[in-house]
Amino acid sequence: GAVVSQHPSWVICKSGTSVKIECRSLDFQATTMFWYRQFPKQSLMLMATSNEGSKATYEQGVEKDKFLINHASLTLSTLTVTSAHPEDSSFYICSVFQGQETQYFGPGTRLLVL
Amino acid sequence: SQQGEEDPQALSIQEGENATMNCSYKTSINNLQWYRQNSGRGLVHLILIRSNEREKHSGRLRVTLDTSKKSSSLLITASRAADTASYFCATEGSGGSNYKLTFGKGTLLTVNP
Numbered sequence: 001g002a003v004v005s006q007h008p009s010w011v012i013c014k015s016g017t018s019v020k021i022e023c024r025s026l027d028f029q030a031t032t033m034f035w036y037r038q039f040p041k042q043s044l045m046l047m048a049t050s051n052e053g054s055k056a057t058y059e060q061g062v063e064k065d066k067f068l069i070n071h072a073s074l075t076l077s078t079l080t081v082t083s084a085h086p087e088d089s090s091f092y093i094c095s096v097f098q099g100q101e102t103q104y105f106g107p108g109t110r111l112l113v114l
Numbered sequence: 115s116q117q118g119e120e121d122p123q124a125l126s127i128q129e130g131e132n133a134t135m136n137c138s139y140k141t142s143i144n145n146l147q148w149y150r151q152n153s154g155r156g157l158v159h160l161i162l163i164r165s166n167e168r169e170k171h172s173g174r175l176r177v178t179l180d181t182s183k184k185s186s187s188l189l190i191t192a193s194r195a196a197d198t199a200s201y202f203c204a205t206e207g208s209g210g211s212n213y214k215l216t217f218g219k220g221t222l223l224t225v226n227p
Binding site: 049102 | 154212220
């Protein structure tokens, strides 16, 4: 399966700052990536579908101006949490869709907003 | 959107015993997948079962799917301490879901040595 990395693995920032999280597909050119958010001891919630070369598709209730997604190449998608607040603290996970029904997940990025 | 429900929410067993986790969902699906997540880590794909399949095996894993009851079960046989993790089912909905997955709430499995 695809090998997916995320950077950084964890980040602490002050309230009001913006944070960029990278998701890289290391061995597969991915036209589609997904971004999820997971709160402690809860399930993964899909935030958006990242499409290479086009605008991301956001799930209902996810603010597109708050969570900016850029999928500028077939191996990189970025999620920027703009003007982060403590309630944005969460575990953010990306996945790569390899076109064979299965998604391959990155190791996740833990964000703590103080 | 639909969300699967796993039960039990937590399961604690002794090494060598079998662990069974169940998942229910609400709408029609193309497939159902099981993932494993170690604490604070990413997800690892375990097994996928399509809507026209009823049972699938992979090593010590056995998955069943009952589309009439909209439910699935994951059986881990001869459990090991290293199987300790959270297990999630995820469904890919039918009817143009664009391969999006909807995850259940997960079962936290603890295997005691």
